[in-house]
Amino acid sequence: MADVLGPAPMSAGRIAMITGGGGDIGGAIAARLVxxxxxxxxxxxxxxxxxxxxxxxxxxxLSADTASPGARRVHARRVDVADPADVEAFVTAAATEFGRIDAVVCAAGIEPPQDLAAxxxxxxxxxxxVNLRGPALIAQAALPWWTRQRSGxxxxxxxxxxxxxxxxxYAxxxxxxxxxxxxxxxELAPLGVRANAVAPSFVRTRFSEQRGDERMLHDYAERVRAATPMGELIRPEDVANAVAFLVSDESARITGEVLHVCAGSQLPLFLG
Ligand SMILES: NC(=O)c1ccc[n+]([C@@H]2O[C@H](COP(=O)([O-])OP(=O)(O)OC[C@H]3O[C@@H](n4cnc5c(N)ncnc54)[C@H](O)[C@@H]3O)[C@@H](O)[C@H]2O)c1
Structure with missing residues (x-):
């Protein structure tokens, strides 16, 4: 591909973009990758x-890079993933500034608590x-960079x-x-770019607060815990560990997978 993107600026190491990075799971992923x-x-x-x-x-x-010692390695940006123009502007600006896109983690999400009638x-x-078109447009905006890099x-x-x-x-x-x-x-495999999903079960975060007040939330969490084969709830850090693996070279030949972080609750309950 012609180098229409211009020369890459000085490398700041491997670059990860996390949408929904201001949330509890996104924040835990950022903390895990740093x-x-x-x-x-x-x-x-x-x-x-x-x-x-x-x-x-x-x-x-802070960066240990001798060319820019002490430079920040965590940067905040605003993007509305439901707005196509915003997505394009965000990805292009960030990729241009940092020179590459090694990992994209799409964690932005919403869940209106509506059953069928509502x-x-x-x-x-x-x-x-937000939940579906957003990740598609983020990936589309990253495509020229991945095409040039042949990795991601x-x-x-x-x-x-x-x-x-x-x-x-939501489901x-x-x-x-x-x-x-x-x-x-x-589609991305020939470029050397991998795509995977991490599927958590219920995690107590700000996201879950829409289920009700503290007492309702506590009761709900307890019901989920009791019904979970391992008898444990998922923490944001569990999700972050799975993401860290999937963006690392340790998963270099894993693509198209859904990694359930569910303490067994993704399994059909087989009672005999
Ligand atoms: N908490 C759970 O029980 C649970 C379980 C399974 C999956 N998930 C998924 O994990 C992801 C993170 O959820 P969380 O629990 O950390 O929730 P959270 O509410 O703490 O974080 C979600 C973040 O996404 C951001 N966001 C929402 N709409 C956006 C938009 N249009 N553009 C950019 N950012 C936007 C919010 O501002 C927020 O910071 C979501 O995709 C959610 O569907 C959560």
Missing amino acids: PDGWTVIVADRDAAAARTVADALSADA IDVASWDRTQA SLVNIGSRTWLGGGHPG ASKAGLVGLTRSLAL
Whole structure:
């Protein structure tokens, strides 16, 4: 491919972009990648949340690069993944600034707590735009860079609901995300770019607060824990460890997979 992207600026090591990076799972992923030497771009629609995560991590994440000693390795950016123009502008600006895109982690997500009777068109469309179209457009914007680099790793944060069901609009978006991930794995493989998904079960985060007040949340979490084969809830760090593996060279020939981080709750309950 002609080098239409211009000369690459000085390398800041391996570059990871995390959408939803201002959230609890996205923030845990950022915190997990920094000690592995990644330069991390924490991107979120909530710019203040992205900045809080980046600032909290920056003190421990100064560059050891002799060309730019002490340079920050965690950067906050604002992006609304439901806005195609915003996605294009964010990916292009970040890739141009940092010179490459080694890992893209799509963790931005929303879950309107609507059962079938409560579905409305606007929130259905918004859910698909954030959870499903967002990762597709992020990957599309990264494609020219991956074509030039001939390496890269995309990790989409799905959900156990793709398999087990949940709120219809949300579960449909996460099932679609598996189809998207597997399709991109095929299309990107010749470029040396991998695409995988991580599918967690319930994690207590700000995301879960929409399920109700503290007491309802506690009761819900306890029911999930009791029904989980390993009898444990998933922590954001568990999801981050799975992502760290999938963006690392240790998973160099793994693509098109869905890694369930569910303490066994993705398994059909077989009682005899
Ligand atoms: N918490 C759970 O139980 C759970 C379980 C399975 C999967 N997940 C998935 O994990 C991911 C992260 O969830 P979390 O629990 O950390 O939630 P969270 O609410 O803490 O984080 C989600 C982040 O996404 C951001 N976001 C929302 N819409 C956006 C948009 N249009 N553009 C950019 N950023 C946007 C929010 O500002 C927030 O910072 C989501 O994709 C979610 O579907 C969560």
